[in-house]
Amino acid sequence: MPPFELLRGEDRRMAEEQIRSAFVYAYPLYAFAATRFAAVQNPANADRYPPNSLRHNRHLSDHASVWITAPNNDTLYSNAWLDLSSGPVRIRVGAMPEGRYWSLAFMDAFTNHFAVVGQRLEGTGPVDLCVVGPGDADQADGARVLQAPGHDAWLFCRCLVDGPDDLARSHAMQDKIEILSGAGEVSGARIVPASPVSPENFLDVVNELLARNPVPAGERQMLEQWRSVGLRPGGPGAWNEIGSDIREAWTRTIGSIYADLGKAGQQGRQDFKGWMAAAADIGNFGDNYPLRASVALGGLGALEPVEAMYFVKYQDESRAPLDGQSRYLLKVPASGIPTDSFWSFTMYEATADGKRFLVENPIGRYSIGNRTPGLVYNADGSLDIALQRQPPDDPQLRANWLPTPAGAFQIALRTYVPRPDLRAGEATLPVVIPVQA
Template sequence: MSMAEDIHQTVAQGQQDWAFSVGVQLVVWGLPIVECWKYRLGKVVGHGAQAQGQAINAFQHMRSLSTRASSKFVNSATDFLYSTAVLDLHQGPLVLTAPDFQERWYGLQVLDPYMETLANLGTRTYGRQLPSVVIANRRDQHRVPAQATVIYSDSDFLYVVGRIAAGDHEDLSAVNALQDGLRLTPLHGADHPGFDLAQVTPGSCAPLRAGDSSCPAELAFFEELGAVLKFVPPSASEGMLLGLMADVGISVENGFAHQSLAPAVREGLARAVVQATAILQGKVFERGELNNGWKLPGAIGNYGHDYILRALVSLHGIWANVAEESLYFMAWTDCEGNLLHGDNQYEIRFEAGQLPPVEAFWSISYYDDQGRLTDNPQDKYTVNSLYHQLQANADGSTSVFIGKAPVAPPFAGNWLPSHSGYFNLNLRCYNPGPALLSGQYRVAPIVRIQGQ
């Protein structure tokens, strides 16, 4: 090999390795942003004749509890009905109003396009009745009345995820009526008759990949990221990312210029997508402290620069909330470290006085190994302390049973049906008390009582 060939090979290898390194970081950083934007496009562009109401700046309601067939998300909760809204503030601030929820638990989570929770409006923060809340881009502060309750954002593109506690099917009509009381209106609608709630920022509904795109499929993620960056650029504290992006042909102004890249750079980026995915799959089981089979992932909801955690949540529960609103304990193994399997029977026994210390309620939900709800004849996916009759044992303890065989009365309400195959559990604690928030409380162990 000549010296010139040796230099060329060294340069190419360096290009590939650097592109790989940068690409992994960009996948981890950008995945949540792309996933949020895809959700937005699905709500706005995918709002066809079957949908009810307006696609943007208005609530869309899930009218029945989640099932395997209806749920589009992994680890979907079945404790409440969702009411969601995709906001576009480019014309000006909006006002959110809500009905009197009386004694029913509810929460309205407001998020920015980086998956950061900006505010929670609900039972914990305001009680049964919300005030009118202004939601505004920070540039419009001068338009907001001085005494208003306001949520400011640095972006026009926000999400509202509403959750209203719901029990069985007989309870749904009451919850549906509350959903219908949620409203979004222009702050200055009377003064600005041209304000069109249904109008989106120009260009923001374009597909992330054009139908005639020449970008190779293995680089599709970077094309999608480049398209989103035009509307959701790195924050002011993330300026260093702009230089890294430029090294691999990505800019806020022009998206992903894959045609200009050397073959070695394209190869490095393609490898980065595969390896970043594998890294995140491993990190799911690495993050958080393990106790009695349960893991608490970390400071969910406000991620700062913890891009790994943010990416993990985007894959396993994109709208997860901050700890003060809800804690999420996840389990893939029993207390002895064995993977949970539906052919076995398990007991989670909370000793007397040791039920999860919450201000609202708690639930334990069952998912298959892909994080999806599983069909069962009882249509029961969750044991819920608010709506299920949980029978205490003679000594005052309370057991939750997991297995294929129904549990005889009076403990039928304590039973969670299983199915063949590996599964995982999610313990959700809504409005957790101080012992949970401080880490002092330890969740009861998951004990295998029958099986292998």
């Protein structure tokens, strides 16, 4: 990239290319800041909670859970926003029940996971953890050190729940996760993320986070090149440090750049035998900055494939869109779905604006999985799940009924601790067969 003096004399295309690459690189920092602000700082949020403290979600998602798109009906969430600027944070996980999924995922400000602790690696536990920022590894006092790349992190916990009757056991699992020390006074981010399409606010927010969360060594030269368009670690004021032509280029292009972020996520999806899955580098993106930004736009916290894989089905086997005016059989092979923990199918109503919500239905069933009681399997061990609006007449299919909405829908397949053949795309996946009227 040319230095600032030359860039100011170049045509619009050169400035816009540099602004686009800087925005795509830095947008996950902005999404991180905005999500954290909403949870811990926003005065309009009566349920906000301080950094370095856990907040448990004690309720199962249902059709009324419209505050988030594609809610999970398999696990209860707990989370904490960690501020390591005053020192390490100590976390203890007590012994968990045998055979029940749990995980603690630690995500940095760039939205990469730097550690995942849970059933996959620890079994039942217990485990003592010390999350440390840059230069603090010598303060662990015998606990396992989790080295955070910067001073800001998000802890997101998942504990298995097997329906409403299982909530008490899931709550007991959540209560075994404790933050023992909160590192005293914190000096968190001060700039309010007001709008990602305000160039001045965008630069102020991400520059503050860059000062608290250093970029990897291999990306420092790239960051230095973006200084000419205002991206640099430090406090507010970058907007006034760049020339009027660069400010004009930011104002002219930031809206279209932001609108284009979602396209990278669509392009990064993989077709797994008729099911769409996220790209293999989700959760730890490496240098795939467009995918990282696109995922951050859709929502933070997607796990790496070694921990969980998510698949979505939009069409039946004839490539016709799934619609509640029709009936279908979701056929799970006798070999099952290869995971070392559990799997489930969740039914979502598909809205015109691309959001997905759980479907209100008379039996209160929003998902079916290998832990669902009362399912009736075929003699060969396979499973037929009825996807339709009204209850099936056949008693076996009625036991295996996953109700659909009246219109367009999608099915999400969640697999926790998927086995290598599933991650490699070699496993046999279920098919959706239309049933003739």
